[in-house]
Amino acid sequence: MLTAASVLAGLLLAPALASAWGPQGHRLVAALAWDELDPRARARVEQLLAGESDPTLPGIANWADDLRGNDPDIGRRSARWHYVNIAGQGCRYDAASACAGGDCVVEAIRAQAAVLGDPARPLEERRQALKFVVHFVGDVHQPMHAGYGHDKGGNDVQLRMPDGRGGNLHRLWDSGLLNTAELDDAAYLARLRALPLAVPAGTGPADWAEASCEVVVRPGVYVASGAAVDDDYVQAWLPVAEAQLRRGGSQLAGLLNRVLGG
Template identity: 65%
Template sequence: MRRSRPVALVPLLLAAVLLLLAGPVGAWGPQGHRLVAALAWAGLTPQVRAEILVLLAGEPDPTLPGIANWADQLRAEDPDLGKRSASWHYVNIAEEDCHYDAARDCPGGNCVVGAIDRQLTILADHGQPLAVRRQALKFVVHFVGDVHQPLHAGFGHDKGGNTVQVHLDGDGSNLHRLWDSGLLNTADRDDADYLQHLQPPASGLDGAPADWAEASCRIAIQPGLYPARAKIDDAYVQRWRPIAEAQLRRGGARLAAVLNGALAR
């Protein structure tokens, strides 16, 4: 009986997701995370969707896209948790030929791989308080998106491309921001349009978060991802934007898979 009302809200919340996706284009960070979450929602089982609606009841925007950027807002909203979770957004393995070693690369579980594994365990534990599981869901949705951004699994010496200066359309930026925001923004699509462009979503993907990080890293070290010149030209965009888009598809498919696994009863 307690679940009947959230389940009945499914059509309303789907409508809310569509309204959100019709909004203006934001930076790749927010937009990319919303798109990964929206792609994942489409791949969830009805049972897991109902469970998520229970977990998100009372949120300002109780949808997966609505909570997808929460972890990036923590520095302003909860500085202590934001500081403690800062290292959970990435893992630096490019210097190690993209081979992940937990003891070396993720001491104490403080990297994106360890964070996904830990938060999925919390999310799957129905003995945990609802608020704790809700927070774990927010982290999982965000971090699965993060681990599919190649420079979140890149080099440590340049902070995932943050110290590599580039110029796009006359504006100064850095390589990390280019992949966080610049590449997708060149498509000039709002969320709803981009979601249609990303169809059909990826399928048949497996592996664990460590495998995803290694695969992202292998993109980060491909010849040409670090541009030969600071000015980003159309050739760079046309080569690399489809790869960024493919990572969104993979992120959505894998997020759906891990949520289906963690929340199935």
């Protein structure tokens, strides 16, 4: 059995990446989820990840992003599975209008969770589904992944990042806000664990997407294109980003417990 110490060790050895719930955010969501897995779900996760170079939830949390370089074919086919644009629809998810062909994060979570929970499926298919689920549940809790389509989830809103570099609103929420804390994974995990357990936002990916979208449309999240992100912005919105990480971990654990713990 993997122990809490072995998961923490994996975090300490993880590379300090600061680009795109960038890599650190995804690892933190996965590590928080591990805390809340029931024993049967933990055992099944261990079975599925046996043989991986880093057989932990944080170790596979960024696999779906890494596909762009490691397996471009799957990367292209799954590109639209990372987000859903619902801010222009009042933050209400409607599959017919927001997710044609099932190509969005909401339906991807549902589809991959079904594969993961099917014991008749080959081990490799279920292992891949676990990797997708862990990543996509992280994605759906990053507010810009449930935002507006007209600006590509904030990617078209150029601004000056807190570190003085150029960037955009999406990148700010992916990693720029978290980077201002200047914490490695282990220290950030301790900080997030100290937060109260998040109140669940419904029980499924459509609920999670709608709750993330509600963050996007709050006054003050968007800044004028070309503006510099100041300390007031960081103080206002970093706690919100951290709460989303905390909630994402809890809701990922709940999903894995339902799918694998039965």
